[in-house]
């Protein structure tokens with residue numbers, strides 16, 4: 590049995606009172622985050638050392654005696670805020686993330702998290718029991734299986750004013766045996782089409798970003814003309830961030846469908862283990878991130894795991910493009926604009942298709958056929 594996590598996100602319909610409390614909690618968690626961030630900065634500046642999560646938790650307890658309103662909101666959400674701040678600093682000290690920033694009141698995406706303690710978060714008669722908010726009306730478009738244990742939940746408000754709850758669960762599942770070795774495919778990454786498969790299927794990823802690029806540029810120009818911090822500026826900023834969410838959501842939907850289709854169809858999917866960081870330098874970044882190869886690979890891996898299938902990753906130094914899939918000879922140079930692979934052995938084939946054949950062959954080798 591192996592442990593898995595899965596998140597379920599649902600739209601919630603809070604009452605007016607619940608909405609007020611949710612917004613108070615957004616406000617309190619932001620206040621705590623900013624106050625304790627400032628404390629950390631001061632300690633660092635004055636004493637050149639850092640403080641700990643435990644110390645800050647104790648400080649929070651005494652602060653609650655001063656600021657009574659902090660007691661109105663879910664205390665767990667404040668503790669989690671300190672934990673997140675601590676994580677942000679750990680990330681900074683390990684040079685993974687930038688120095689933590691103060692949270693702005695006008696941030697368009699608001700959220701807070703809480704943990705399930707003694708069944709404080711549970712589904713009951715089609716409604717959600719939730720700390721402090723009591724009973725929440727939820728649009729359950731799917732059921733949380735009874736075998737899943739609720740660990741935590743995050744309430745958020747999107748730029749368009751809709752409220753959501755994301756419920757994180759934990760469950761145990763037997764790993765299914767990997768099915769027979771047939772039904773195997775190779776995918777070559779393509780900046781234009783997301784991928785080309787060894788069966789000549791193409792990802793045809795719509796360019797969600799480019800599609801909205803003109804509109805986004807127009808709205809951003811309007812934003813630039815507005816006085817920063819004015820009401821009209823915030824209104825325009827909201828418009829821009831709604832467009833960004835729209836792009837993000839339609840891209841994720843598309844990638845979910847496509848990855849599911851491939852996992853249903855094949856038992857093993859061979860891909861290159863691309864180094865997206867170095868590709869960024871080569872100025873492929875916009876395309877690469879627009880068709881979101883990285884997100885696609887994560888989805889493939891995740892879905893494969895659940896289906897008892899596998900994603901085989903080929904070493905990133907494997908010359909998949911330069912190798913002839915027919916005779917095996919390797920070219921020393923292959924220009925980016927050479928779309929057809931021509932070999933002395935007589936092979937003349939679409940460059941990406943050739944690469945996908947090589948990735949498939951290498952994947953089969955790794956699976957020790």
Ligand SMILES: [Zn+2]
Nearest residue numbers: 913916932934
């Ligand atoms: Zn050849």
